[in-house]
Ligand SMILES: Nc1ncnc2c1ncn2[C@@H]1O[C@H](COP(=O)(O)OP(=O)(O)OP(=O)(O)O)[C@@H](O)[C@H]1O
């Protein structure tokens with residue numbers, strides 16, 4: 001039990017009348033990278049957004065079912081949303097640093113937790129930039145705008161910004177889709193480092209990426225989770241015909 | 253055939269543009285010609301910094317310092333009231349209020365913008381003036397403070413709607429990022445949304461203030477029309493605009509008094525011009 005970080009049972013989600021998730025059951029293990037793949041519009045992002053309740057921001061969303069994180073049902077209305085989102089961090093498709101300095105982008109995560117001590121903030125900023133391998137590049141220009149960075153640097157910064165809230169789970173929604181192949185490889189390398197300390201769920205369109213980085217993979221189609229299992233198995237020996245069709249590139 | 257039609261329409265539109273420009277230039281030249289005539293007999297320094305406005309005494313004195321201070325005081329007061337309320341209202345509408353309340357508030361603000369200033373002045377006269385008089389125990393309710401309150405109401409619609417647009421223009425991704433990091437709504441608003449909309453909010457403030465500076469009718473009705481240097485917010489004052497409106501009818505065309513009123517017009521023009529330019533700079537300031 002304890003090796004599972006997230007347990008999803010009978011999860012259904014509607015956008016107004018449109019059902020985007022249908023009876024999803026899945027368990028995500030701690031300290032692994034879990035990939036969610038599937039064609040566009042199948043509900044990958046929607047599923048990801050239930051894990052940190054970002055769907056709450058969208059009007060007309062209804063959810064049924066259970067999502068347990070460390071045994072606690074996070075769909076419960078009594079849950080403390082703000083601490084849930086600190087515990088379950090998210091990195092978006094398009095790098096979205098704030099229009100602030102590099103330093104302030106990371107300090108933001110600390111300031112919203114009420115941390116005011118300058119020394120402490122500086123230490124955290126340095127530590128988090130080091131853990132995404134940005135410190136050496138950026139240590140002399142922490143005061144310049146985060147918007148002046150390259151896309152890859154921005155995405156790393158966004159990851160760093162998430163890391164300082166000390167999450168246990170990191171959700172990534174196509175984090176490399178706006179990056180070039182080289183930058184993509186570098187981010188993937190970073191994921192391998194982070195995996196030791198975090199449970200990572202990554203949504204991707206890119207099947208090579210899923211097979212390269214993930215330990216377990218789920219395949220979704222039209223709101224359903226068709227198949228879930230060790231990445232090797234999904235890619236070499238899929239049980240479902242539809243999974244096979246998808247990974248062999250016959251549709252999607 | 254349609255080519256000719258197109259040609260004619262194009263020329264007409266062009267002409268409209270030219271006419272507008274010509275009119276503005278003519279108005280401006282007229283203002284300058286009449287206004288500058290005063291300075292043949294009165295020194296600019298005495299005009300701006302003179303403490304006495306006695307245009308029909310013998311000899312007349314044309315010091316507009318009390319009027320400038322009157323305008324400044326009323327504008328300052330209106331700013332102090334309308335900036336927090338207006339910007340707060342914009343934030344509430346853009347970020348906090350549920351859809352139905354948002355619609356109601358916006359309708360009210362549009363309604364406020366549609367009330368003619370005489371009507372607001374009149375309402376102020378029968379409600380606000382006695383209230384201010386009694387509440388503060390003043391000899392008269394016609395004070396700078398009274399005018400400020402009413403002007404704040406007039407500045408509000410402009411301020412709210414422009415600030416609201418500025419808030420909406422902050423990319424959704426910022427908001428999303430802040431929430432995903434576990435920021436509360438308030439933290440998101442004041443750490444991400446307000447800084448993101450900052451230049452637009454400043455523009456909103458300046459345009460709201462611009463409205464206040466040029467306003468005439470309501471201030472004339474509410475501020476007591478006393479061209480003396482005010483000692484406090486609770487003194488009667490007279491603004492630049494009210495002076496022109498009040499005295500233009502009685503000033504003999506071509507007299508010093510008449511020219512002095514145009515000079516006041518120039519001063520007003522310069523003030524408005526700077527307020528609008530500042531607003532413009534903030535508005536088009538790209539981060
Ligand atoms: N806010 C919304 N309102 C209504 N329908 C939505 C909304 N967001 C997503 N949907 C619908 O829900 C379905 C799943 O969307 P989702 O974004 O989760 O797909 P996805 O698998 O992430 O796709 P992509 O690979 O293109 O990112 C789609 O059919 C989409 O049109």
Ligand SMILES: [Mg+2]
Nearest residue numbers: 044045046173
């Ligand atoms: Mg998606």
